[in-house]
Amino acid sequence: MSQTGINRERLLASFVELLHINATSRREGPIARHIEAILTELGASVRHDNAGEAIGGEVGNLIARLDGGLDAPALLLCAHLDTIEPTEALVLRREKGAFASDGTTILGADDRAGVAAILEVVHALTEQGVPYPPLELVFTVAEEVGVMGSMALDTTGLTAAMGFVPDSSGAVGTIITRAPAQQKLEVTIHGKAAHAGMAPEQGISAITVAARAIAGMRQGRIDEETTANIGVIHGGKATNIIADTVQIEGEARSRDPRKLEEQVAHMVACFEAAAEETGAQAEITVLDVYPAFNLADDAPAVLAARVAATSLGIQPLTAATGGGSDANFLNARGIPTVILSSGYAQPHCTDERQDEEELVRLAEWLYLIVRQAAHT
């Protein structure tokens, strides 16, 4: 047992058990029941919100509360229940102090590492019988398919002054304080069908219109905090028909709302101009996917994570990410929240790995955040 009370063997066993529970996005029922049983046993009050119904999933977000016995502001710990695919019939390899799959499935450490670490912190605190601040635990569904669970999160009753989301690759000690907003574009180009051999002059090729729009568009890395991508294109029926319809999906992200607005306006303008020049029509929908967040280096959540890392002998770093996660919505709901690196590598790939030592360190980091937060 370590100085923090984290029980290494229990943590690793619990992690392995979680890895073997198949629970992909919207199919989180089995892992939710597993966690609910553990937390109930440990004295937490547990509920599900109705996000499951809202997004067509098996269960909603799992929300648990522990009183902790310390008169201090509540802390929120959050991890997601779902993994990407494939995970079915995981064959676990454990070698050189790390966990991996046999290469035919992903491992699922993203985010079973976060889930296991949070559960171990509750185990350790309960076992020690020490007072700690009220804990609000949020285990979200459908994070991997557009952060849908936390988008639909029912925050009724959540009072946390700050939040921590162990859900990022890289060695333990990185605190992610900034993440972009994302908007999605759905575009349908309406051209005009005609026989390609007999009467091509009567047609307007939606494919050519799309090509013209996209060729003139700024994409990829726009600047240090802004990116854009056209990721999907469908259209056309046969080589002898001038294509009358093309559907296109794209996205833009930025940590600066003004730059995001500018980039999306530019993308929309490219489609509109190409349609205008060719006599086609562009039907464009812009959707908000998630909002940005940007916490100062002296924000309480950042300070709490820094102090705890330093106590563990880890040099804390702050960083920005180019991706969206549960932290985007928790911040938007008024709970200043950081993401913590969790020691896994190659997430979303079949060579995903989780270092054992890093998992222990993650649990110790969270434990110290909880124990020390009342004093920072």
Ligand SMILES: [Zn+2]
């Ligand atoms: Zn994740």
